[in-house]
Structures are given as structure tokens and as C-alpha cells.
Amino acid sequence: MSKKIRILIAKPGLDGHDRGAKYVARALKDAGYEVIYTGIRQTPEAIVKTAIQEDVDFIGLSLLSGAHNELFPKVVELLRSRNAGDIIVLGGGVIPEADIPGLKEKGIQAVFTPGTPIRDIIAFIESVKR
Amino acid sequence: MTIVQKLAQQVLQQNTRAIARSISLIENETDSAQKESLLDALHSYCGRAVVWGITGPPGAGKSSLLDRFIGRLRRLNKTVAVIAVDPSSPFSGGAILGDRLRMQKHATDDGVFIRSMASRGHLGGVAGATADAIKVFDTAGFDFVIIETIGVGQTEIEVMELADLVLLVLVPGLGDEIQALKAGVMEIGDIFIINKKDLDGANRLKREVEYVLGLQENCTAKSTPPVCMTSATRDEGIDDTLSVITDYLEKIRGNGQLAARRKDRIEKELRHIASAKIMASAEHFLNIDSRLDSWVEDVFHKKVSPYKLLNRKIGEFLKELHWQ
Numbered sequence: 001m002s003k004k005i006r007i008l009i010a011k012p013g014l015d016g017h018d019r020g021a022k023y024v025a026r027a028l029k030d031a032g033y034e035v036i037y038t039g040i041r042q043t044p045e046a047i048v049k050t051a052i053q054e055d056v057d058f059i060g061l062s063l064l065s066g067a068h069n070e071l072f073p074k075v076v077e078l079l080r081s082r083n084a085g086d087i088i089v090l091g092g093g094v095i096p097e098a099d100i101p102g103l104k105e106k107g108i109q110a111v112f113t114p115g116t117p118i119r120d121i122i123a124f125i126e127s128v129k130r
Numbered sequence: 131m132t133i134v135q136k137l138a139q140q141v142l143q144q145n146t147r148a149i150a151r152s153i154s155l156i157e158n159e160t161d162s163a164q165k166e167s168l169l170d171a172l173h174s175y176c177g178r179a180v181v182w183g184i185t186g187p188p189g190a191g192k193s194s195l196l197d198r199f200i201g202r203l204r205r206l207n208k209t210v211a212v213i214a215v216d217p218s219s220p221f222s223g224g225a226i227l228g229d230r231l232r233m234q235k236h237a238t239d240d241g242v243f244i245r246s247m248a249s250r251g252h253l254g255g256v257a258g259a260t261a262d263a264i265k266v267f268d269t270a271g272f273d274f275v276i277i278e279t280i281g282v283g284q285t286e287i288e289v290m291e292l293a294d295l296v297l298l299v300l301v302p303g304l305g306d307e308i309q310a311l312k313a314g315v316m317e318i319g320d321i322f323i324i325n326k327k328d329l330d331g332a333n334r335l336k337r338e339v340e341y342v343l344g345l346q347e348n349c350t351a352k353s354t355p356p357v358c359m360t361s362a363t364r365d366e367g368i369d370d371t372l373s374v375i376t377d378y379l380e381k382i383r384g385n386g387q388l389a390a391r392r393k394d395r396i397e398k399e400l401r402h403i404a405s406a407k408i409m410a411s412a413e414h415f416l417n418i419d420s421r422l423d424s425w426v427e428d429v430f431h432k433k434v435s436p437y438k439l440l441n442r443k444i445g446e447f448l449k450e451l452h453w454q
Contacts (some may be wrong), residue, residue, distance in 0.1 A: 030219070042237075
């Protein structure tokens with residue numbers, strides 16, 4: 001048996017729009033991954049603890065409220081401080097093009113904006129998975 | 131010190147990452163030698179934790195009830211580990227593990243460890259790795275390990291073999307008392323919980339379940355299981371249920387049932403490991419994989435029947451062993 005890829009899909013912050021996150025979760029399940037879904041309004045602290053307990057390979061963060069520049073890097077920072085910087089963080093949602101380079105600089109490895117075909121996300125996961 | 135010995139030591143020191151990684155090692159079965167030496171290293175520390183199973187049909191409220199129980203146990207300063215099992219897709223092998231959604235308010239509590247587990251094709255309501263994952267949490271010193279099964283139908287009863295006590299959660303509206311009379315999952319509850327007690331039919335369901343359990347009493351040595359009523363979302367009936375659970379545990383601890391149950395569990399585990407190991411080595415020696423095609427042809431063309439073929443092959447194999 002081979003190792004299963006596990007992915008946490010989480011929505012940090014206060015926005016309650018979870019349709020995109022649910023769509024991605026469902027599509028990743030259909031692609032054969034084990035997806036842990038925690039629902040809306042998660043703190044970065046809760047996301048990081050969940051990711052470590054669940055021993056995930058990836059965290060997909062979805063945010064539509066505009067707080068991505070604070071919350072996404074906070075997750076990466078907490079992971080690093082807990083010795084879990086090897087977990088790969090992806091971002092999705094309404095993220096302005098101009099913010100993407102800054103997010104990548106802070107350790108978010110890929111950002112998928114609205115309209116991204118799911119196969120692009122899967123291709124990314126397959127290309128970087130361990 | 132090997133990697134596995136180090137991992138075992140970190141589990142004993144309650145290192146969260148090590149606990150999580152140990153469970154992945156057990157689940158993935160990419161290296162069974164590593165898995166076995168990890169479990170060997172943990173063995174002498176196991177047996178302290180109390181293991182609950184919580185089972186019932188999909189949507190009965192297992193996760194929501196569990197969320198309440200975790201809250202109560204934390205108030206008593208007890209630590210809790212949860213293994214929440216959800217089904218894997220028979221098509222893609224993927225899974226959506228969503229049980230912890232209802233328990234997420236405990237996510238930042240260091241005294242609570244929730245691990246979602248996909249069934250990965252294992253039938254019986256739990257995953258193949260669940261039994262060994264319990265040992266990891268037990269070694270790490272959690273006071274309680276609670277297994278939440280997938281939403282079950284009538285025959286997924288394996289949790290009975292893993293837990294010290296089984297809570298069976300039922301809800302009104304799923305059928306009449308004939309359903310409650312049937313064999314299977316209705317027989318494995320040590321404590322019955324009727325959740326969503328505010329719904330129509332809850333009191334009737336309680337009467338029906340009590341009636342059916344009363345019928346059982348004369349034919350089995352088991353005394354009639356208690357039936358509790360709860361509403362997880364309204365936070366009602368939780369404390370009463372918890373004291374029923376505590377009394378039950380005290381009783382089975384006192385009368386030797388708990389020890390007997392744990393010995394049963396070990397017996398089943400030994401049988402399981404023995405047959406898996408014998409199976410693997412027999413498959414290897416009989417060279418089944420490479421011979422299967424020609425055997426299929428022989429059986430298909432009626433040259434030989436399946437029993438005759440395999441009795442002959444296995445006979446040859448045993449003879450060979452004897453001669454060695």
C-alpha cells in the first residue's frame with residue numbers, strides 16, 4: 001500500500017462563504033485524496049493544531065474577506081514555530097493578483113484564484129508531494 | 131537508537147507530531163516492519179486508557195454528542211483522544227473527513243487530540259488501523275480514547291471488539307420495533323442513547339427499545355442495557371448519560387467483565403495477526419500470484435474444481451514443509 005496524501009481544507013477568519021472550499025474538498029476527494037474539512041471561522045491557531053494532529057501534507061486556505069495578507073502568513077509562521085514548516089500551504093479565494101507575490105514570499109506556495117480549473121490544483125499537488 | 135525507537139519515546143513524552151506520525155505509519159502500511167517494531171515498543175505501556183466506542187446510523191448525532199462528552203470530561207480535567215472514522219470512496223479511494231467539524235471548538239485545547247481516519251476499504255464500521263491507533267493514544271497517556279465509527283447500518287459491529295464499552299446512538303424516525311428486534315448492531319450497545327429527544331417519536335422509540343432489550347434479558351447473561359435520552363444540540367441529558375456511563379464502567383471493572391473483554395480483544399488480535407501472517411507466507415510459498423492464471427483456466431474449463439485443486443496444492447505444500 002502506498003502513502004495517502006492528506007489535505008486540510010480550512011477557512012480562517014470571519015467570512016462564511018464556504019462554497020468554494022466545499023467544492024475543492026469534494027473535487028480533491030474525487031481525485032483520491034483524504035480531505036479533512038473543518039468548516040468556517042477557524043483561527044490560525046486551530047488550523048495549525050488540526051493540521052499537526054491530522055498529519056496532513058497540505059493545507060488549503062480559502063478566504064474571500066480580504067484578510068488573506070494577515071491570516072495566510074500567520075498560518076505559515078505558526079507552522080514553522082511548531083516545527084511543522086514542511087506542511088505545504090496553498091491559498092485560494094478572492095485574492096488580488098498584486099497580493100500574490102507577497103504571499104509567496106511569506107511561504108504560501110501557490111495561490112489559486114476564482115476560475116482555476118481543479119486539474120491545476122491537482123497537478124500542483126502531484127508535482128510537489130513527498 | 132533507531133527512528134522507530136525515537137518515535138516511540140516521543141509518543142511516551144506526548145509529543146503531538148510523533149503521535150500523529152505514528153498513526154500515519156500504522157495507517158499507511160508502507161513499511162510493516164517499522165509498524166510492528168513501533169507497536170512492540172509501545173506494548174508494555176498500553177492498557178491504562180478507557181476506550182469508548184460510539185456508533186449509530188448516519189446523522190444520529192454521534193459527533194455532536196461526542197463534542198458534549200469531550201467538554202464534560204475536560205471539566206473533570208481528563209484528557210481525551212478521538213478517532214473519528216469516515217468512509218473512503220470505493221471509486222477514487224479519497225475521503226471527506228468531516229466529523230471533527232462538530233468538535234472543532236476543542237481544536238486549541240492541548241488536552242484533546244482528534245484524529246480523522248478514512249476506512250480505506252475496511253468493512254465493519256472502523257478502519258483497519260483503528261485498533262493500533264488506540265494503542266498510540268493509550269501509550270501517550272490519554273485518559274479516554276473514544277472511537278467514533280462511520281454511520282452504520284445493521285452489521286458494522288467491529289467497534290465492539292475494540293472498545294471497553296459501546297454507546298449506541300439511535301434517533302426517532304428510522305423504523306418500527308421490528309428494526310430494533312433484528313440481529314446485529316442492536317445487540318452491541320452497552321448503553322443506548324436516544325438522541326434528538328425533542329423530536330416526535332423519541333419517547334415511543336425509548337419504550338420500543340426497552341421492550342426489545344427486555345425480551346433479550348432472559349436469553350443472555352448480559353443484563354439489560356440502560357437507555358438514555360439526550361439532545362446534543364440543546365445540551366440536554368448529557369450529565370445523566372455520563373453518570374450512567376461512569377456507573378457502568380465501575381460495574382464492569384468490579385465484576386471482572388472489563389478484564390474479560392480486554393482478554394477477548396487480545397484473543398481476536400492474535401487470531402487476526404496469525405491468519406494474516408500465515409496467509410501472507412502461504413501465498414508466498416504457494417506462489418499464488420504467478421500460478422493464478424493457469425488455475426483460473428483449469429477451473430473455467432472444468433478440469434478441476436476449486437476445492438480439489440487447492441486441497442492438492444496445499445497438501446503438496448505441507449508435505450514439503452514436513453520433509454524439510
